Amino acid sequence: MRILIANDDGYLAPGLHALVKACEGLGEIEVIAPEQNASGTSNALTLSRPLSVFRAQNGFRYVNGTPSDCVHVALTGLLDYKPDLVLSGINNGANMGDDTLYSGTVAAATEGFLFGIPSIAFSQVDKGWGELDAAAQLARQLVEQVIADGLKQAFLLNVNIPNRADAASLPLRVTRLGRRHASEPVIQQTSPRGEPIYWIGPAGDAREAGEGTDFHATNQGMVSITPLQVDLSDHASLPTWAARLDRR
Template structure:
């Protein structure tokens, strides 16, 4: 197969581990579009954001190798998986990095905590069109049928029209089989109201379990991911690597000093 007519190479990962139902559903769709290489964590790494492993070595075990599909099991975070695949495991740069389908929402501020979205961000850092998919259902028995359909539509468009450099996509899908469609919106302004459950271990030492609830700080806004999800639509939020608050640059000129 020549350079011009070879199939797209799609790198897939997640943060729920190689046995997660969302990964299985996603790979089934991606095989329709090209050759698929899965580089996924050996266990759940939810909430790892953009964490990387620096204190112990990484191991990649080739679990499956057949025409059009390879599966590597890696003892690292989702970002580790993407880094290792791009730099060591693949014989060429992938055409897409796809992460998910996550078990649970990564809308609004949650994308900053998400290992799923960390992996998509890492793909964008290597100038590869990247996307993370999430379903608003935390159960491992969740039905990913509609989320897979949404993923199919998004992947088709991403292959047809490359994202601008530094951009990546965050897609969240409501639970159930009555999803009305997909809306492109902005990230809602929200935050997690965090609480810690305090307990004592058998030796009398205090320990803490993190819990909490999400609070939408703009519940009346109709152009956000939280709103369209509540209306039965999947949300597509375009994200970017540039974290600069551009509107503040001129305002903060007053901070400037000159040292000789």
């Protein structure tokens, strides 16, 4: 078993170290993570400059790029083998609902999935790394289960774990993505040079958080596991648009 582990909080992040430690003994582990925190970079690949790969004292490798860069470089040249499993996380904060579109944690796992590799993204619901060891224990259990079931085909799972000491024994619930309200307004400030600068505002509150969603599951003290896909086609509206726009 060969496992590639990445994240978006950077190679020094406690969540990454906890996930690596939790997976020890499952097989050969390779860590390739961003040099710096790359949260919110989504599936971006760096095309405007070359990338460099460095090795930390603990053996982790890190890239001066995005989470997707890390996995892409690993799978297209850095590694001389194809991993059996790609893991990402454990992220410092939730990746649920609309957040998954922006998440670097989910993006790293998605990159593995795009290359035909079973991939899992792990996040804690609350920021601050509270009860991280328990979350890592849950991650270990889930990885063991998918390995035991057989990695017969590629899949992409997005896992959100409540920050609880009993996280490893919480119920598991397969969910769909909820939805958020629009983000809060940008925060405008003035730079030392007197120029206006802007900070992206906080994420909006959950607006679709009913039963069956990731928001509902974690609010009820369960671990949310959401199977994801990358097909963004609006299949339901294809006939309508074809009738309006198709030119024969």
